Amino acid sequence: MKELLETLAQALVDKPEDVEVSQIEGERSMILQLKVAPEDVGKVIGKEGRIAKALRTIIKASATKEGKKAMVEILD
Amino acid sequence: MDRVVEAEGKTIEEAVQTALDELSVSRNEVEVEILRENKKGLLGFDKKTARVKIIVKDKRVVRATRLLEKILERFSLEADIANVEIEGRLHFNMEGEGLGILIGRHGSTLRALQYILGIAANKGEKTRMPVVLDIEGYRLRTEKTLKELAERLAEEAVLEGRAISLRSMDPFERKIIHETLSSDPRVQTISEGEGSDRRVIIHPV
Numbered sequence: 001m002k003e004l005l006e007t008l009a010q011a012l013v014d015k016p017e018d019v020e021v022s023q024i025e026g027e028r029s030m031i032l033q034l035k036v037a038p039e040d041v042g043k044v045i046g047k048e049g050r051i052a053k054a055l056r057t058i059i060k061a062s063a064t065k066e067g068k069k070a071m072v073e074i075l076d
Numbered sequence: 077m078d079r080v081v082e083a084e085g086k087t088i089e090e091a092v093q094t095a096l097d098e099l100s101v102s103r104n105e106v107e108v109e110i111l112r113e114n115k116k117g118l119l120g121f122d123k124k125t126a127r128v129k130i131i132v133k134d135k136r137v138v139r140a141t142r143l144l145e146k147i148l149e150r151f152s153l154e155a156d157i158a159n160v161e162i163e164g165r166l167h168f169n170m171e172g173e174g175l176g177i178l179i180g181r182h183g184s185t186l187r188a189l190q191y192i193l194g195i196a197a198n199k200g201e202k203t204r205m206p207v208v209l210d211i212e213g214y215r216l217r218t219e220k221t222l223k224e225l226a227e228r229l230a231e232e233a234v235l236e237g238r239a240i241s242l243r244s245m246d247p248f249e250r251k252i253i254h255e256t257l258s259s260d261p262r263v264q265t266i267s268e269g270e271g272s273d274r275r276v277i278i279h280p281v
Contacts, residue, residue: 004150011143011196050271051195057180057188062151065177 013040029069079132140197226256
């Protein structure tokens with residue numbers, strides 16, 4: 001899951017080397033915290049949060065496959 | 077769009093390098109087709125240079141394909157990825173087993189993937205080329221369903237004399253609704269709302 005979010009974020013930003021995802025695992029759910037370069041924050045959020053929403057949708061699909069719930073937080 | 081050039085050299089490697097230098101692209105951005113192998117010949121007779129055809133893949137296609145491959149890997153899925161350019165749009169279709177998870181409910185995951193893919197593919201390009209992602213022809217099938225839905229709801233709008241709002245759709249789905257009903261003089265279709273909440277409203281005229 002962590003790798004999936006990293007892959008997606010890296011494809012969107014200008015500084016892929018600065019993409020960091022930390023995973024906080026719970027029993028049935030997990031939180032993924034996405035950190036990107038300050039100038040790239042807009043590129044993973046998008047206009048009216050559209051990109052963030054799409055990222056969450058994809059992560060949710062991946063979590064469902066593993067029978068889990070996942071939340072994505074974007075740190076800025 | 078792909079670019080194609082041909083080059084010659086004493087060896088295949090040399091021919092490829094000549095072409096790469098000329099185009100200033102790197103080896104992993106191109107596909108090489110060998111047109112003729114080089115031949116040493118005897119005492120300078122019958123000597124032949126190597127000839128290659130270099131296909132420079134469209135950067136958008138390369139970026140999009142790479143991303144799709146990585147996504148599939150992260151989902152532990154395998155699929156064939158095909159791409160074709162139609163009317164200024166890049167269409168990608170994936171075929172494989174267990175890809176339903178990438179479609180999601182009412183195609184929500186597929187739309188999210190398409191959205192991200194479109195942005196990633198066009199990154200750094202001056203002009204934006206729309207990207208359409210399909211999985212096992214899901215969009216093609218839904219196109220038929222959407223047309224039927226549009227016709228049924230237009231009928232309802234006319235009979236009941238009230239505007240009918242459809243569920244939120246992506247640009248390609250909305251386009252199908254607009255096009256289907258453009259020939260029906262009894263109704264008018266207008267898109268309302270922002271982003272992923274944007275939907276078509278069918279108004280009786």
